Amino acid sequence: MNNLQLNKEGKLHHFITIEGLSKEILTEILDTAESFLGISEQPVKKVPLLRGKTIVNLFFENSTRTRTTFELAASRLSADVLSINIATSATSKGESLLDTIRNLEAMHVDMFVVRHAISGAGHFIAQNTAPHISVINAGDGQHAHPTQAMLDMFTIRQYKHDFKPLKVAIIGDILHSRVARSQIQALNTLGVKEIRVVAPKTLLPSHVEQLGVKVFNTMEEGLDDLDVIIMVRLQKERMTSALLPSEQEYFKCFGLTEERLKLAKPDAIVMHPGPINRGVEIASSIADGPQSVILQQVSNGIAVRMAIMTLTLQNKGDSV
Ligand code: CP
Numbered sequence: 001m002n003n004l005q006l007n008k009e010g011k012l013h014h015f016i017t018i019e020g021l022s023k024e025i026l027t028e029i030l031d032t033a034e035s036f037l038g039i040s041e042q043p044v045k046k047v048p049l050l051r052g053k054t055i056v057n058l059f060f061e062n063s064t065r066t067r068t069t070f071e072l073a074a075s076r077l078s079a080d081v082l083s084i085n086i087a088t089s090a091t092s093k094g095e096s097l098l099d100t101i102r103n104l105e106a107m108h109v110d111m112f113v114v115r116h117a118i119s120g121a122g123h124f125i126a127q128n129t130a131p132h133i134s135v136i137n138a139g140d141g142q143h144a145h146p147t148q149a150m151l152d153m154f155t156i157r158q159y160k161h162d163f164k165p166l167k168v169a170i171i172g173d174i175l176h177s178r179v180a181r182s183q184i185q186a187l188n189t190l191g192v193k194e195i196r197v198v199a200p201k202t203l204l205p206s207h208v209e210q211l212g213v214k215v216f217n218t219m220e221e222g223l224d225d226l227d228v229i230i231m232v233r234l235q236k237e238r239m240t241s242a243l244l245p246s247e248q249e250y251f252k253c254f255g256l257t258e259e260r261l262k263l264a265k266p267d268a269i270v271m272h273p274g275p276i277n278r279g280v281e282i283a284s285s286i287a288d289g290p291q292s293v294i295l296q297q298v299s300n301g302i303a304v305r306m307a308i309m310t311l312t313l314q315n316k317g318d319s320v
Pocket of ligand 1: 062063064065066067139148273274275
């Protein structure tokens, strides 16, 4: 996978997964995003870095945050953006993914941003597209959501400055979460002190500790002395059997409440990739409270996606 993402000089050309990427590459993304942060605050929110480039958003699965922040990121870099409406596209007439890609390639596009319910879809497109085209994975099945993980790392660095001393917990449906997988890879690569996962046994992948995390099955143990709390929602759309008694029972045991938040450090930040389910994994008073950085994550998504688009498009693939 790593070879596919990097060109012959070892530079990022596609962005499909965090797995196999070096600390230097992740840090370059974070530093580049930092330099783009101010653009969204300017009266004219545009720079000409990707003028003349054409970016295609291909979202085969629903999205609010990822699709819109990719669109905004591309337009702030002055690229031309096409967001294909899959529901009204020829996909509904039986056109294959590969044929859709071939037809869009014929329109001389430069980048595909792809969200798909099937794990590996982004990898498949990157393998089958023209070498000059970059592919960004905007979430594939249960596999990976690497741009989300990078905006989460950016937000952690913004508030905590240094990854090294941090204790971070990811809490919730780890089993079905592509975000959690990408976050664990990024946190390990960036070298945090401790990564915890907190979930009922039914919502943990088997052998999860092999990912380099400590496992906790109660909030009372898992929240103790944390610097960063990352909540993830129950991904009901990916559950094929009843893994929980009820949402009310889940909230009672694993919901983040004001009382439980006190177990973490007083300056702990509360994160969530969204969409949030109030009263299921997180109390409203926490989601909207002073320790929540959930909307800051969304804002940071623009600068981080600008960085990933710029870095990948400046590095060509096989043709280099
Ligand atoms: N975090 C995230 O991927 O949200 P969307 O599904 O709204 O894009």
